[in-house]
Amino acid sequence: MLYSEMNKEQLAAEKKTVEGLYEELKAKDLKLTMARGIPAPEQLDLSINMLLHCLDGDCKSKSGIDCRSYGVLDGIPEAKELFMDMLKVGADEVIVGGNSSLQMMYDTIIRALQLGVYGSEKPWCKYDSVKFICPAPGYDRHFAMCEALGIEMITVEYNEDGPDMDEVERIAASDESVKGIWCVPMYSNPTGITYSDEVVRRMANLKPAAKDFRIFWDNAYCVHHLYGDHSELLNIIEECKKAGNPDMVFEFSSTSKISFPGGGLAVICASKNNIDFIKKQMAFQTIGFDKLNQLRHAKFFKNYEGITEHMRFHAAIIRPKFEIVLYMLEKELLPLGIGKWTSPKGGYFISFNSENGCAKRIVALAKEAGVVLTDAGATYPYGKDPNDSNIRIAPTYPSVNDLRQAMELFCVCVRLATLEKLLAE
Amino acid sequence: MLYSEMNKEQLAAEKKTVEGLYEELKAKDLKLTMARGIPAPEQLDLSINMLLHCLDGDCKSKSGIDCRSYGVLDGIPEAKELFMDMLKVGADEVIVGGNSSLQMMYDTIIRALQLGVYGSEKPWCKYDSVKFICPAPGYDRHFAMCEALGIEMITVEYNEDGPDMDEVERIAASDESVKGIWCVPMYSNPTGITYSDEVVRRMANLKPAAKDFRIFWDNAYCVHHLYGDHSELLNIIEECKKAGNPDMVFEFSSTSKISFPGGGLAVICASKNNIDFIKKQMAFQTIGFDKLNQLRHAKFFKNYEGITEHMRFHAAIIRPKFEIVLYMLEKELLPLGIGKWTSPKGGYFISFNSENGCAKRIVALAKEAGVVLTDAGATYPYGKDPNDSNIRIAPTYPSVNDLRQAMELFCVCVRLATLEKLLAE
Numbered sequence: 147m148l149y150s151e152m153n154k155e156q157l158a159a160e161k162k163t164v165e166g167l168y169e170e171l172k173a174k175d176l177k178l179t180m181a182r183g184i185p186a187p188e189q190l191d192l193s194i195n196m197l198l199h200c201l202d203g204d205c206k207s208k209s210g211i212d213c214r215s216y217g218v219l220d221g222i223p224e225a226k227e228l229f230m231d232m233l234k235v236g237a238d239e240v241i242v243g244g245n246s247s248l249q250m251m252y253d254t255i256i257r258a259l260q261l262g263v264y265g266s267e268k269p270w271c272k273y274d275s276v277k278f279i280c281p282a283p284g285y286d287r288h289f290a291m292c293e294a295l296g297i298e299m300i301t302v303e304y305n306e307d308g309p310d311m312d313e314v315e316r317i318a319a320s321d322e323s324v325k326g327i328w329c330v331p332m333y334s335n336p337t338g339i340t341y342s343d344e345v346v347r348r349m350a351n352l353k354p355a356a357k358d359f360r361i362f363w364d365n366a367y368c369v370h371h372l373y374g375d376h377s378e379l380l381n382i383i384e385e386c387k388k389a390g391n392p393d394m395v396f397e398f399s400s401t402s403k404i405s406f407p408g409g410g411l412a413v414i415c416a417s418k419n420n421i422d423f424i425k426k427q428m429a430f431q432t433i434g435f436d437k438l439n440q441l442r443h444a445k446f447f448k449n450y451e452g453i454t455e456h457m458r459f460h461a462a463i464i465r466p467k468f469e470i471v472l473y474m475l476e477k478e479l480l481p482l483g484i485g486k487w488t489s490p491k492g493g494y495f496i497s498f499n500s501e502n503g504c505a506k507r508i509v510a511l512a513k514e515a516g517v518v519l520t521d522a523g524a525t526y527p528y529g530k531d532p533n534d535s536n537i538r539i540a541p542t543y544p545s546v547n548d549l550r551q552a553m554e555l556f557c558v559c560v561r562l563a564t565l566e567k568l569l570a571e
Numbered sequence: 572m573l574y575s576e577m578n579k580e581q582l583a584a585e586k587k588t589v590e591g592l593y594e595e596l597k598a599k600d601l602k603l604t605m606a607r608g609i610p611a612p613e614q615l616d617l618s619i620n621m622l623l624h625c626l627d628g629d630c631k632s633k634s635g636i637d638c639r640s641y642g643v644l645d646g647i648p649e650a651k652e653l654f655m656d657m658l659k660v661g662a663d664e665v666i667v668g669g670n671s672s673l674q675m676m677y678d679t680i681i682r683a684l685q686l687g688v689y690g691s692e693k694p695w696c697k698y699d700s701v702k703f704i705c706p707a708p709g710y711d712r713h714f715a716m717c718e719a720l721g722i723e724m725i726t727v728e729y730n731e732d733g734p735d736m737d738e739v740e741r742i743a744a745s746d747e748s749v750k751g752i753w754c755v756p757m758y759s760n761p762t763g764i765t766y767s768d769e770v771v772r773r774m775a776n777l778k779p780a781a782k783d784f785r786i787f788w789d790n791a792y793c794v795h796h797l798y799g800d801h802s803e804l805l806n807i808i809e810e811c812k813k814a815g816n817p818d819m820v821f822e823f824s825s826t827s828k829i830s831f832p833g834g835g836l837a838v839i840c841a842s843k844n845n846i847d848f849i850k851k852q853m854a855f856q857t858i859g860f861d862k863l864n865q866l867r868h869a870k871f872f873k874n875y876e877g878i879t880e881h882m883r884f885h886a887a888i889i890r891p892k893f894e895i896v897l898y899m900l901e902k903e904l905l906p907l908g909i910g911k912w913t914s915p916k917g918g919y920f921i922s923f924n925s926e927n928g929c930a931k932r933i934v935a936l937a938k939e940a941g942v943v944l945t946d947a948g949a950t951y952p953y954g955k956d957p958n959d960s961n962i963r964i965a966p967t968y969p970s971v972n973d974l975r976q977a978m979e980l981f982c983v984c985v986r987l988a989t990l991e992k993l994l995a996e
Contacts, residue, residue: 182641184640184641185640187637187640190630190637190639190640191628193639194628194630197626197630197863198626198627198628201622201623202623203616203619203623205615205619205622212612212615213833213834214615214618214831214832214833214834215609215610215612215615215831215832215833216607216609216827216832216833217833244669244670244860244861245669245860245861246856246857246858246859246860248856248857248858249856249857252855252856252857253678253856256681256682256685257681259685260681260684260685260696260720261719261720271685271696287855290855291855291856294686294852294855295685295686295855402641406639406640406863407639407640407641407858408638408639408640408641408642408859408861408862408863409638409639409861409862409863409864427719430677430712430715430716430719430720431673431674431677431678431716432671432673432674432677433671433673433832434671434833435669435670435671436669436670436833436834436861436864437833437834438622438831438833438834439834439861439864
């Protein structure tokens, strides 16, 4: 029976039942986490040969570079080629960095604040305020980064096919202190949405008031398909060229969830003008990133086909986990008519929306019973979900059995929080 | 015969002879570089087993951390221990980073500019100007970094035992926009000087006008001894504690010239207050550095004794090269009474001072004949050596035979430039 069709008495009786279930599960003393998008150990085992047998004693790139030594700021050719094929960009449109795309984003922004980007009239910190457009729910670390660096965030909602582009266009054009927008365009964190062609084209055709406005295109999940029938994303760098805005986008990606979260490769792609400018700035920061790890990746994956094949094995490990989460939600919550959730075709998250005003309570109930979820609100700027509704579920790290238990508890917590709310109305 | 004792005719005759020598060497069509402090390939071979056989399939730190995955911002325990023993600091006084100490320095400064350091009243960029004290000759990348970030440099000369501390004390106390000083305290780049105990203590006892003044202590060559009878450096972090200035120093080091320039580990050490503050800032930039490389280093070196033993083998490779440079200078220039040079007990450089006004000409002559030296002036702020006298010689990379030829040419260039100057007077 749908909760919406229950009267107060029925709701009270149901609450008593659900409280019983909650206490039973709590007594199990679970210690599980679905808080962050972390690959499971067996996913990391897929790349283990990269560490064991990949480098011979020579350590030379095919162009003759000794990868043990200094230099080569933008990455060795074979590492660049991996990403050029993955993201469809040219050799002069890419810099292969260290182990963290987050670090590349942070460095890009802090340099923009202190020094400006290609085409800036002045460093961003010389404006009274710097603002970023933040489609939400989104990636908490993007928002935390803005907050830490004193960048004001303007929230924009998602539609089915990406951010609300009417709003994005309006805000970008409104004020030259609006300097950027955060996008996770493919299998978005946490919604799982992939931007439609129309959204990508409208993004590329933005007419921002700021001449040095930048789209921060965090393409973290570009090859992270769960199914053969996968989403496709237009190439933003190409679309920006077509739109006459070739310098308007910084694209980021990494192998954090392809090889190793702690020892992968990060990459920034952009127009040649941007890349040349960044390299000039970056040359004062470092002589070069870890080329031995670049060589390891190039030798292990060989080429883009090697990466796509590799991702099939990842999918084989994590697809069943997504399906368990969805199965449990459908079994436990659909008949009650409470909650909405996404069924992503890729990425690392399932986005769950409770009745308004229940998310914090659900997360707290789950935590009390031993299951850690991403903090409610974390997916919104300043950690403030205006509806207190969104919860990000990260199913990849727990084992299937742990996940079953965690989702049992989760569904009970959703029911309990919803009943508390309905009875208080 | 000393050049100073020659009359014009003798000088002219000598010049004719030396011009002949120069043309002969030029005809050899050399292609050599002594420009930068780069380890030779055979030095890198010393660490090759780190890449081949060091990680087993497990990749767990001794504390159970899966080094392949996310997290552990300040480094795995065994990597921290290597540096704790090397630099004599506590576990809460160190962060092990990525592959570049230069990057850690740059990041530290750009964060200070944008956000401030522990104890700052406001971010450094909120001052009309930010100034650093720059003992010179010094490390060109320190100076270039300041210039790139808009930091004004105030040059201070070196004495035999370190920077002119009277000047350093005076300038630090003069103005609260003086926020830092660059130091390469051991086997200084390029002079080879190791700061005396008195200099270190005076440094630790500075009374800067700026409460958030920082000593940038780039201890790049802390274990890079050439001889058993090596220099000793006082522990600046301890001395700052004793002086009641516990938060006044950031110490940097790396294994770039211990393991691999492109794939080593960098480290920052400072007071717990500083480290906690940095970790809080850094958590927005990255989830963690490459722990697999940290594990590789810890397993390969095992402990600090492993590092010191390893450095003996490095010394065995590069000590003869230093000695060849010194032999050639003594043989070719000492009898003529031109030029002064250092005889460092460690580090990567020999610092050569020509007659005033000759350094640029010497470097140009050498380049024309196929030997690349560090640009004259590079060792001074803004690339401007007021005496046009200092040349940094980096003997580690060339083979012994190449070095012999390069030094033959170098000495001829010094003679020729000196003669040109003497004849023009």
